[in-house]
Structure formats: C-alpha cells, structure tokens
Amino acid sequence: MNIRSKTGGRQKGTPNKCTNEIRERISEIVNDELSQLKSELQKLDAKDRIETLIKLMPYIVPKLKEITTDSTINIETEVKERPRIVFTERENGIEKPLYGEDF
Numbered sequence: 001m002n003i004r005s006k007t008g009g010r011q012k013g014t015p016n017k018c019t020n021e022i023r024e025r026i027s028e029i030v031n032d033e034l035s036q037l038k039s040e041l042q043k044l045d046a047k048d049r050i051e052t053l054i055k056l057m058p059y060i061v062p063k064l065k066e067i068t069t070d071s072t073i074n075i076e077t078e079v080k081e082r083p084r085i086v087f088t089e090r091e092n093g094i095e096k097p098l099y100g101e102d103f
Contacts, residue, residue: 041053
C-alpha cells in the first residue's frame with residue numbers, strides 16, 4: 001500500500017471554522033435561555049422543579065470521587081506492668097473498693 005504525504009487541507013492545529021461557528025451559536029442560545037431560567041423554573045410544580053435542578057447540578061457542582069486505600073496498620077504494644085482493675089462492692093449500702101489483686 002502506498003502512503004502519500006499530506007498535500008492540502010487544513011494544517012495541523014488549525015481550528016475548524018464550522019465547529020467554532022456552531023459553538024458560538026449554541027452559546028448564544030444557552031445564554032438567552034439562562035436569563036429566562038429562573039422565571040421558567042418558578043412556573044413548574046415543586047416535583048418538576050427539583051428534578052430539573054438535580055439534572056442541572058452536575059454542570060455546576062463537581063461530583064466527588066470515592067477514595068479508598070488498601071493499607072494495613074500493625075500495632076504492637078508491650079505491657080510492662082499488669083494493670084490494676086478497680087471494682088466496687090456494695091456492703092450495707094456502702095461502696096467498698098476491691099482491687100485486682102484482692103480476688
């Protein structure tokens with residue numbers, strides 16, 4: 001198969017005139033509609049207004065991505081001294097302290 005070099009047409013990086021014109025026209029239409037959006041939303045009943053706002057939100061508020069990590073934490077502790085556990089015992093309505101070694 002013969003591969004020929006490019007001899008005509010748009011140069012690389014040259015913007016497409018048609019695409020720019022279409023973008024400008026769409027931008028004008030959207031800007032005109034946005035000026036009327038608030039009054040049009042107020043005409044809708046509550047359910048439809050909320051549904052419309054939910055559909056518009058992704059264009060205004062960015063969606064947050066979930067962040068997950070795969071990490072493990074190894075915790076090693078050394079017990080140097082046996083902990084003293086304090087309990088209380090009621091004897092004739094008076095609390096009496098009992099310590100772990102008293103059992």
